Amino acid sequence: MRRQVIHIILSILFSIPLSAQFYYFGHNKVQYTEFDWQILHTEHFDIYYYPEMKELAQQGAFFAEESFKQLESRFNHSLSRRVPLIFYSSHLHFQQTNTTGGFIPEGVGGFFEFLKGRVVIPADGSLSRFRHVIRHELVHVFMHSKLARVLVDHRLPQDRMPPLWFTEGLAEVWSTEADDQSEMLIRDAVLNNYIVPLQNMESIYGTFLMYKQGQYILKYIENRYGEEKLMLLLENFWRSTSFNEIMKATIGKNYKELDEEWIYAFKKRYYPILASSDFTSRVSTVVVKKGFNTKPIFFRNDSIREIYFIGNYTGYTSIYKTNLDGATEEEREPQLVIEGERSNEFEAFHVFQSKLDISKDGLLAFVTKKGETDALHLYDVKKMKLIRTFQFPELVVYASPNWSPDDKVITFAASDKSGKMDIYTFDLPREKLSRLTQDPYDDRDPIWSPDGRYIIFSSDRSIINGTTGYNLFQLNAESRSITHVTYGANNFYSPSFSPDGKYLTFTSNIDGAQNIWALSSSRIGQTVSSMTKMTHFTGAAFDPQWMDDNSILFSAFENYSFRIYSLPSASAIIDTSSVKVQSSLPATVTAWQPKSVQADTAVKFEQYQGEYSLDIAQSQVSTDPVFGTSGGAAIAISDLLGNDQYYFLLYNNAQSSDELLESFNLAVTRVSLGQRLNYASGIFHFAGRRYDLTDPDLYYYERSFGSYFVLSYPLSKFERIEAGISFSNSDKDNYISLRPRKALILSNSVTFVHDNSLWMQTGPIDGSRFLTTMAYTQDVQYGNVGYYTAIADYRMYNRMSDRTSLASRFTVMMNEGEEARRFFMGGSWDLRGWPRWSIRGKKLWLMSHELRFPFIDQLAVKFPFANFGLGSFRAAAFFDAGSAWDKTYHSTIGSIGTGLRWNIGGFLVLRYDVGKRILDDFNELQTGLFYQFFFGWDF
């Protein structure tokens, strides 16, 4: 959203009175929630929070101070400034942050932004994960400070950082022990031979695998070479610009030598697992073969066995179903049920957090993000229709709905603004929401017992042998009393009853990998629990769900992919399994108490008033053959939360000393993003020679000054309305006609923007974009200017396969009236093959069709001394047509051709096109070919 507002401002500033010749699509970062920010000052931190999550902030403050002490020792270093920590009680709130302009995907657990030294962290209901993320980010803070210190001490420029695998790996290894997820991934990578040596780590840059490999490699170094070596890798940072050489200086091994060691050590560690365990795919039946699939649920739709699940095949996460009884492979292909991430209704599925459930009548209960909070949806799979959607004002995040045996009450886990994840029930006939637990523990995966009297759920509330793993508990729906179902210092998740109610299955990492276990329902509520191991997978199993044919559906991670499998004859497996674990269940739950800081002399609370600091200060001198030399500076400041921003622009483009005073250009802008309605206002004074896109090109001198106000209201992530008004005095001298023109210009515009496009490396590949603008500009004093503007631009992207798409664009622009400005096109971004901006007119239309497809997935060059990966190339075949005119339509022109697109570093796309221009109302083709090289994203 910030990007859009800034773009609007820039378009107004630099195109007045061109009025909306430039416009922008893009998704919206919507500030749905108005936060009343407070500050909690501790010894080393300023913690920003809102009143509803005060308790969580105090707990986070404790974690932060605890981490500070430990990291001082780890780093042999301390921080000399206070660290701002910005806490959010949920990821949905975190996604609204203005501390970064970018969108925050669901997988991002927090970040350290080093321009202002801010750490921004959401809670997700688990205090242990909150602690982990706080420590992880503080490792980055310490590392940044330490490395800066090392470089400054050695009088070296602070222009480098260690490779990402190291910075993220260190943040992990110094913030947590290896957890189930890490073990699952590394074990899978070793056993399936996709572990990546340090020498090739760039090939998995930024991936979760890279983070976890970094963690495990550094842990290996710590164990093999000594814990001090990790600190020394930092203290030796001055030694070289090559981290490979720093590694050699620190542990005596370069990347190649270390690779040979650690990969061998990992093989020694994980290969023996194959003696007693199997790949899931070897011993289970794959139900859905392609793509990414998880959270399966079974439904017998009359005689047809169907499985509903969350999947992603196209880049959008959606709900699919598959027909198990399909006669052919094609009939068993997944079919789209609910298309996600393209509308406000189903903005995002919490793919790893929330399961699905379906009633006996075929009402599919699922959760999506919808606007400010999550929503609980009921979808009739028989009628293929969304029946109801519920949003509860007091709740923010929902997860894993589960139908009661009588299909009247849904239980689910949810967190409110305080960030506490608890168990709720929603009585559908009475539409009554009830909260069953209210505590700081992470309660999740609730399911009803077959008799409807109890809810079984997973929670980290117990402390066993000093650890706070997740056990299963039984909650009495009436009395709210809670007792243990499992008791162990491991993790137990995803309970599910067999259709006959005889067994309770769940996942656990009791003996290493997360497998499916079961216990007899008759054991629930007894003093001794006896659990039976059902599977022996090398990978990890998730979300087991029973079908009605004695099979269990589940998703599993194997070979770097989540797929859905089935396990037949489940009860026989339970009855014959020889791996059983017995444990005594205590009569009461021994819950741990979270620690937090309390107000004292070192801890203080206050209201946030806005703390402004410099974001960027930049000066520039430029020389242009047309406009001469100009110089100036731009300054941006913003408050700590990024809600209010100020931009100052000052430059001078005088071409002689006489012009100095009258050639000052100044703009001051304030952008306010703290609420859903974003707005910006400012004043400006611009003076200088301008270039008019008339035929022939004209120069003129213009001095204008005035003010403007811009609004932007996001209707959802995908749609917004913008409006702007500017009022300026404009004096213009035309050097050709020598006829000065004065005007007092009032300009109004209103725009609607829709964008739900999905992007790949070089541009959009799916979805659609639409924009329409109406504007009117007039001289309210002299009547010298008066014209209206109408713009419509529609772009759609028709997915033809995973990576192939047909993109189409239809654009119409019109300026009409006194001193109406001209539009222009030509060049790589619109009408290709034609000289840049060579086609001009007050009216313009453009149509483009482009087939976008992959060309080279990886291009690598291998020299005797080094290897270089050039990444992937995409290609396009295109056809453009359009025209521009003032009063009389001339002719339609166009171009046809093909080209390559290459993304460098994720932000720059190079394009090279070859083709032929089409002339004279499509009656003539260019002789020869045009070749066009430029940069920029595909339309």
Add this chain to the structure above:
Amino acid sequence: MQQAQQFQFRQSLKVHRTVSAFLKGFTGFLSILIIGCGSSLKLQTELDHSPYDVPMAGKTPARQYSDSSIFAFPLQTAWEYEASAGFGNGSPIVIGDVLFMGTLQGELHAVDIKSGKRIKYIKSFSPISSSPVFFERFLYFGTESTDENLTAINTDNGEVQWSADIGGVASSPLVTDNGLFAGGLDGKFYCFQPALGTVRWSVDTRSPIRSSPCAEDNAVYCANSDGIVFAFDQYTGTELWKFSTGNAVFAGLTISDGKLFVGSRDSNLYIIDAATGSLYLKIPVGDKIMSTPSVNNGIVYVSSLDGTVSTYKVSDGTLQWKFQAKSAVNTTPVITPTAIFVAALDEYIYALSPTDGSVLWKQHMDSRMKTTPLVWRNFLIIAAENKTITCFR
């Protein structure tokens, strides 16, 4: 064997006394000429060699970091010296009226200790993170570069007398009458003939040496990054004993009255019988120890990364008092009769009461400190991360 050790012990004592007498009686002037950067950077300052000299980190080969200077508080800033590069852990040394301090940019500064004015500096182009050492007319310093990292400068003519490659030097060399001792990042512990630079003996400890050695009588002690403490005969390099701590030893070693003090990264202070290598006491201090313990009058002072400075009775390990700084402390507490000086990462220099650890005086330095302070006469000299050396008196 015992007779041989006693003989060596007596010989050592004799040599030590001779050197001490020589130093104490030496009242002449030295003309120091330092050559660097391929061009002559002459430092022609008349140095009044005195008993107050601090020729090496910790003042003596025992590295007890104890001084008899008396201070009256509050102290006032006498001068500040801008060195334009950061400092390592090694404290400055003082010969006559000249303070020598290495920087992490590889410069060795010579500063008039009375005025704080720069006399000269030389560039070695590699970080000097440890303390230099002065012996007779030679100034020795180590750098962390991977070649020619131990250098001896003849102060008579200012020329580099000799240099050697020992894989990099991160610990402060030590000199006794029996040789110049230095631990290398190549894992070897060396004894050089000080004037000529010839290696008398070397022993491979098999792990980089970052801990500064100490010496007493006929033995020299060092520890490596595997956490192993060695005792070698100063003359022959014969290993007398070795002792394993639980983790790497980065802190320098201290010896006093036949007890060797070793601070380990396993968060324990080890007090070892220097003669036999047997463990006398093992004291958990709460966190990793990165700096040399200091000892005086049967009390050992040790700082650790949890920000504490703890004092223990050597005889039985009884905690005398404990001081808590706001941040980690990785410098050595410097002992004087009136105060224990502690420089901390919390940007404060503290003067603590020797009797109960209460704060007698503290000064905010606006910068973290990871370099052990130097006490010279009634001067307190502190190098901080802001690249400045500050002198209080």
